[in-house]
Amino acid sequence: MTTRGAVLVYGAAGHTGAFVVDELVRRGLAPVLAGRSAERLAGVAARYPGLEVRTARADDPAALRAALDGVAVVVNCAGPFLDTARPLAGAAVAAGAHYLDVTAEQPAVRLLYEELDAPARAAGVAVVPAMAFYGGLADLLVTAALQGERDADAVEVAVGLDHWWPTAGTRVTGERNTATRLVVRGGRLVPLADPAPTGRWPFPAPLGEQPVVQQPFSEVLTVTRHLAVGELTSYLTSGPLEELRDERTPPPPTDGERSSQRFVVDVAVRRGAVTRGLAVTGHDIYAVSAPILAEGVVRLLDGRHRGAGALGPAEAFDATDVLAALEAHPLGLTTVPSAAPRRGR
Numbered sequence: 577m578t579t580r581g582a583v584l585v586y587g588a589a590g591h592t593g594a595f596v597v598d599e600l601v602r603r604g605l606a607p608v609l610a611g612r613s614a615e616r617l618a619g620v621a622a623r624y625p626g627l628e629v630r631t632a633r634a635d636d637p638a639a640l641r642a643a644l645d646g647v648a649v650v651v652n653c654a655g656p657f658l659d660t661a662r663p664l665a666g667a668a669v670a671a672g673a674h675y676l677d678v679t680a681e682q683p684a685v686r687l688l689y690e691e692l693d694a695p696a697r698a699a700g701v702a703v704v705p706a707m708a709f710y711g712g713l714a715d716l717l718v719t720a721a722l723q724g725e726r727d728a729d730a731v732e733v734a735v736g737l738d739h740w741w742p743t744a745g746t747r748v749t750g751e752r753n754t755a756t757r758l759v760v761r762g763g764r765l766v767p768l769a770d771p772a773p774t775g776r777w778p779f780p781a782p783l784g785e786q787p788v789v790q791q792p793f794s795e796v797l798t799v800t801r802h803l804a805v806g807e808l809t810s811y812l813t814s815g816p817l818e819e820l821r822d823e824r825t826p827p828p829p830t831d832g833e834r835s836s837q838r839f840v841v842d843v844a845v846r847r848g849a850v851t852r853g854l855a856v857t858g859h860d861i862y863a864v865s866a867p868i869l870a871e872g873v874v875r876l877l878d879g880r881h882r883g884a885g886a887l888g889p890a891e892a893f894d895a896t897d898v899l900a901a902l903e904a905h906p907l908g909l910t911t912v913p914s915a916a917p918r919r920g921r
């Protein structure tokens with residue numbers, strides 16, 4: 577069945593937006609292709625004859641309002657989200673539409689939680705930033721590892737990449753986001769130590785033990801949105817972070833195919849003397865964000881979401897159910913043994 581126009585993808589001409597449009601079409605949806613550039617969108621529309629195109633700048637409220645007419649779910653793939661999340665999410669709430677995005681930027685998530693929770697509740701819609709590899713996946717894994725408990729003494733999130741070939745959007749977003757990164761200590765959000773602490777993480781195959789550096793992304797906000805966590809520490813493999821910072825590192829392929837990049841996300845949650853872990857592996861952090869987002873879209877369309885307001889991904893959706901769906905997906909995830917038991921105290 578084709579649900580025409582119910583979903584709008586803003587930033588449809590971007591690298592991640594292309595994966596998302598593809599994924600939604602694969603599921604029988606007919607998303608509206610949206611963004612700021614008619615010229616760039618025309619290139620996407622040529623690949624999907626019949627899909628509607630709507631152009632609006634993120635800083636033009638009237639144009640956004642017109643673009644969102646009749647839309648039920650807004651999917652924002654246009655970053656830096658410090659520029660686009662607030663206007664797009666605000667326009668979605670005003671239009672009575674749900675909102676999802678793929679931001680890895682902590683301040684963008686924080687802003688939506690602070691400013692749009694009450695309006696979203698009043699409008700009866702869900703605003704769910706960071707439904708993606710960074711932010712969402714760790715939130716889903718941590719919540720599933722807690723097996724229904726709502727608190728943890730300590731949470732560790734370790735993201736292992738074999739490479740990072742950054743898109744133009746990732747590079748611009750990194751330059752735009754100069755805010756001090758936050759971690760959780762003593763149950764409170766506090767600045768990451770400077771210099772960021774380093775260590776080693778015994779990742780499961782295919783990565784094995786790797787040097788890591790503390791590098792928190794939006795998962796710090798998504799997890800603490802709905803779980804009481806004493807400490808939250810996020811690690812990223814050091815080599816790929818250096819690749820990201822090296823301007824000579826090439827972008828990922830842009831032919832619509834997944835890159836060969838491998839990732840492992842391993843989380844450890846400790847409650848008292850018990851440490852539990854969950855780890856998944858897969859290919860291409862950009863491509864895998866599309867099925868993660870799409871699991872959110874279908875749940876918002878068919879009512880399998882919990883309530884209204886500005887919500888963490890695993891607060892809005894059943895984490896175990898979403899992870900199972902992602903394991904069954906051809907672009908999705910494979911569960912592997914977590915290093916958590918070896919790190920338990």
Ligand SMILES: NC(=O)c1ccc[n+]([C@@H]2O[C@H](COP(=O)([O-])OP(=O)(O)OC[C@H]3O[C@@H](n4cnc5c(N)ncnc54)[C@H](OP(=O)(O)O)[C@@H]3O)[C@@H](O)[C@H]2O)c1
Pocket residue numbers: 587588589590591592593611612613616633634653654655656657659660678679680706708709710711743744745746749861862865
């Ligand atoms: N959390 C995660 O795991 C995750 C995963 C994937 C991507 N991301 C983030 O998603 C964003 C996009 O990444 P990408 O790989 O798709 O980059 P990309 O290929 O460079 O695409 C960026 C897109 O954003 C649009 N855009 C940028 N600034 C805009 C603005 N001010 N107003 C309207 N549109 C704007 C661009 O529009 P034009 O086409 O007109 O230039 C383009 O469509 C980045 O912030 C990236 O970090 C996060």
